Amino acid sequence: MSDVLRSVRLRGSVFFHVSCRDQWSAKAPHSSEMAPAVMPGAEHVIEYHLFVKGQGWLSVEGEPPLHLGEGDIVMLPHGDAHVLSSAPGLPPTDSDGEWLFRVRDNPKPIPVTYRGHMFEPGSLLPPEDASAIIVCGFIACDLRPFNPLINALPRLLHLPAEGVGAWVAPMLEQAASESVERRAGGAALLQRVSEMVFVDGARRYLDPLPPQAQGWLGALRDRQIGRAITLMHGAPDEPWTLEALGRHVGLSRSALHERFVALTGMAPMQYLANWRMQCGARLLREGRSGVAAIALEVGYDSEAAFSRAFKRATGLPPGTWRRAQQQSPELST
Numbered sequence: 001m002s003d004v005l006r007s008v009r010l011r012g013s014v015f016f017h018v019s020c021r022d023q024w025s026a027k028a029p030h031s032s033e034m035a036p037a038v039m040p041g042a043e044h045v046i047e048y049h050l051f052v053k054g055q056g057w058l059s060v061e062g063e064p065p066l067h068l069g070e071g072d073i074v075m076l077p078h079g080d081a082h083v084l085s086s087a088p089g090l091p092p093t094d095s096d097g098e099w100l101f102r103v104r105d106n107p108k109p110i111p112v113t114y115r116g117h118m119f120e121p122g123s124l125l126p127p128e129d130a131s132a133i134i135v136c137g138f139i140a141c142d143l144r145p146f147n148p149l150i151n152a153l154p155r156l157l158h159l160p161a162e163g164v165g166a167w168v169a170p171m172l173e174q175a176a177s178e179s180v181e182r183r184a185g186g187a188a189l190l191q192r193v194s195e196m197v198f199v200d201g202a203r204r205y206l207d208p209l210p211p212q213a214q215g216w217l218g219a220l221r222d223r224q225i226g227r228a229i230t231l232m233h234g235a236p237d238e239p240w241t242l243e244a245l246g247r248h249v250g251l252s253r254s255a256l257h258e259r260f261v262a263l264t265g266m267a268p269m270q271y272l273a274n275w276r277m278q279c280g281a282r283l284l285r286e287g288r289s290g291v292a293a294i295a296l297e298v299g300y301d302s303e304a305a306f307s308r309a310f311k312r313a314t315g316l317p318p319g320t321w322r323r324a325q326q327q328s329p330e331l332s333t
Contacts, residue, residue, distance in 0.1 A: 003233040007282045012194025016136040017109040019125035024114035027092035031079030037100035042140030048075040054132030059083045071161025077153035093119045137194045145277035145313040148216040219263040224249040237299040277313040284322040291318045
């Protein structure tokens with residue numbers, strides 16, 4: 001998991017400080033619609049909410065309403081549209097979607113108030129007058145060439161207050177408070193805390209999974225398949241074969257293939273090819289090595305072979321992809 005988290009460029013921001021009173025209801029569109037306003041240049045955006053005070057409900061189509069209490073955090077790893085409200089079923093307050101673009105360059109977090117049917121961007125109730133206070137943040141990450149973690153997470157990741165790391169809520173509140181007060185370094189603190197919240201949430205989802213859990217996270221917990229994944233991640237330049245991996249993890253090539261496919265939905269060599277593309281993308285983005293050197297570093301015998309595989313995975317040749325990454329807009333913090 002650490003390998004994936006390092007390679008997919010987590011970038012976080014606490015964006016809204018929301019105060020509510022009376023009956024209230026707020027709708028958030030799919031994160032793909034919000035991304036250009038809240039985190040320009042992001043390929044995928046995960047939204048999360050921390051209830052600093054009070055309680056409320058979160059509704060996502062196809063899922064039962066989720067009750068959230070003080071100190072609870074909820075994440076939406078797939079970016080689903082959702083409604084936050086004081087009670088299930090309340091129609092959301094109408095708001096001009098363009099307001100997000102009008103305020104995106106404002107200092108963060110941006111204050112917002114919901115009172116009954118009133119929507120008041122730019123204002124914040126005194127804490128004693130608010131029935132609910134919510135900190136809303138976003139975490140951006142890359143989906144391509146390969147990010148197995150996002151698909152492995154549920155649509156809703158609920159972290160009840162009693163299950164959240166003791167440091168999480170106080171740090172989020174402190175980060176939001178420092179930014180409201182415009183203290184030096186507040187924006188950077190918000191960014192780092194948001195990233196830590198996501199990592200903590202993913203770990204807490206992984207920890208209680210049963211041994212027979214399916215998917216990529218289940219594969220990590222399988223002693224032999226998890227070991228095979230660790231080997232491929234640790235040395236993508238090795239000329240791995242099913243036989244070689246099987247010898248290292250104590251499985252025959254057929255048993256390794258069958259169990260790997262059953263858990264991850266893909267063959268071991270397909271997984272290795274995908275991981276090599278992700279490693280190559282990171283090296284292209286972060287380093288200055290030429291494409292030929294990167295090809296060798298991720299296990300390809302030639303620049304041409306790597307370039308063909310990379311274009312299949314991303315739609316762009318390595319050099320073009322690197323230039324596009326360098327020209328993408330900076331993400332808001």
